[in-house]
Amino acid sequence: MTALGTSGSIIGRFANPGRFLALANGVLPVAWALTVLFFVAGLYVAFFDSPPDYQQGDTVRIMYIHVPAAWMALFTYVTMAVAAFVGLIWKHVLAELYAKAVAPVGAAFTFICLVTGSLWGKPMWGAWWVWDARLTSVLVLFFLYVGYMALVDAFDDEQRGINAGACLLLVGAINIPIIKFSVDWWNTLHQPASIIRMDGATVDKSMLLPLLLMAGAFHFLFIALAVFRLRTEIFARKYRAASLRGAA
Amino acid sequence: MAMNKxxxxxxxxxxxxxLGLATAIALFxxxxxxxxFFTPQQVQELRQLDDARVKEGYVFRLGGLVKQGSLEKTSDDLLIKFIVTDELRDQKVEYKGIAPDLFREGQGVVxxxxxxxxxxxxxxxxxxHDEKYTPPELAKEMKKLHSEKTGKPDDKKAGKPE
Structure with a gap:
């Protein structure tokens, strides 16, 4: 097993597993409470207290799930890629475990994004799926998550799996700007960005509120799941180390 | 690997x-x-170059806005004729079948x-559809303001060509 954090470095000082476990116990209840609060408020405003769209009618409400899920799908991947990089270079144990811990969470967000997008595409565009650059690049993101999980578990030695996975994550990171800018670089059926754009959001205020509430809900859900799963990974590694010592 | 930090x-x-450079080159x-899809302007350019992708009988996708005032219903219920425009060039289109709900003049189509x-x-x-989301009352209000300003009734364009 690698050394638990290089205590001399800044990263090592602020994020060793012991300190993380203590922090996790404090963070988890708060994160879960905020998740519930934001989901209740967000879903209420999304379904009962926001207007339909002038063209799309009530189907626009799919946006309040679809868009936050898409944001989180990208965000999760970026955090994993950064952690993989830190893990590869500085051999920091928390960074190494982080990507492995949150990969299923990111895959789930991507899956939600694809499914809700499909359900939205049929009534609005007239097709469940098209192979335009945006949809295809998000599907590739889903495969990257699934491929990462398969690769990490494909080695007998956990450390080798984590290292191989980290390389895949870093190579796959090139897909993130492709997803983001696909709608600007090429003609796509998917419309361009509405919120994160240079000239300000093109969503009316009454629709922006539920969207931001739901985005908050998804973020807190992500924090809760990430902390929970990372804690589980640390326990699992401690358990394996202890049972190895017991066997020897 | 015996490498240090x-x-x-x-x-x-x-x-x-x-890798980044390789991807950039590949994408380029x-x-x-x-x-x-191709816009009418791109179709025109490719036709002039005699590009195989837009030759007669070759299948491709055409995208743009349905030109205001161009939609024709025919005696055949399912056959519609309209013009797709990117505000540079126009392309005549015929379609037989059921059009999606959002299909109307001024709207984007592929x-x-x-x-x-x-x-x-x-x-x-x-x-x-475009990236603008607006409640119906506000859209109506904006349309009214627009027609007051230009003096032309109901001439609001749904968006710009992308």
């Missing part, structure tokens, strides 16, 4: 820079093939089909 950092950054080479003479005969018609 600094060597690992340099090695990784070098590999990532090389693919830029014409990755597009989901049609799959092929050229038959000057007319694009579509077999699949998809609606493309």
């Amino acid at each position: 600094k060597e690992r950092l340099q090695f990784s950054l070098l590999i990532l820079a090389a 080479a693919l830029r014409k093939n990755v597009s989901y 049609a799959t089909g092929s050229l038959k003479g000057d007319v694009f005969v579509a077999t699949v018609l998809l609606a493309k």
Whole structure:
């Protein structure tokens, strides 16, 4: 097993597993409470207290799930890629475990994004799926998550799996700007960005509120799941180390 | 790998820079093939170059806005004729089938089909909407303001060509 954090470095000082476990116990209840609060408020405003769209009618409400899920799908991947990089270079144990811990969470967000997008595409565009650059690049993101999980578990030695996975994550990171800018670089059926754009959001205020509430809900859900799963990974590694010592 | 921290950092950054460059070059080479549709202007340009992708009878996708005032219903209930425009060029389109709910004048469309003479005969018609989300009352209000300003009733364009 690698050394638990290089205590001399800044990263090592602020994020060793012991300190993380203590922090996790404090963070988890708060994160879960905020998740519930934001989901209740967000879903209420999304379904009962926001207007339909002038063209799309009530189907626009799919946006309040679809868009936050898409944001989180990208965000999760970026955090994993950064952690993989830190893990590869500085051999920091928390960074190494982080990507492995949150990969299923990111895959789930991507899956939600694809499914809700499909359900939205049929009534609005007239097709469940098209192979335009945006949809295809998000599907590739889903495969990257699934491929990462398969690769990490494909080695007998956990450390080798984590290292191989980290390389895949870093190579796959090139897909993130492709997803983001696909709608600007090429003609796509998917419309361009509405919120994160240079000239300000093109969503009316009454629709922006539920969207931001739901985005908050998804973020807190992500924090809760990430902390929970990372804690589980640390326990699992401690358990394996202890049972190895017991066997020897 | 017997590399120290600094060597690992340099090695990784070098590999990532090389991969990024390779992807950028690949995407640049693919830029014409990755597009989901051609605009009427692009179709015109490709026709002039005698490009095989837009030859008569070859299937491709055409995208743009349905030109205001161009939609014609025919005696055949399912056959519609309209013009797709990117505000530079126009392309005549015929489509037989059920159009999506969002299909109307001023709205974005992507049609799959092929050229038959000057007319694009579509077999699949998809609606493309823009990135603006607005409640109905506000849209009506904006439309009214717009027509007061220009003095023309109901002449609001749904969006710009992308």
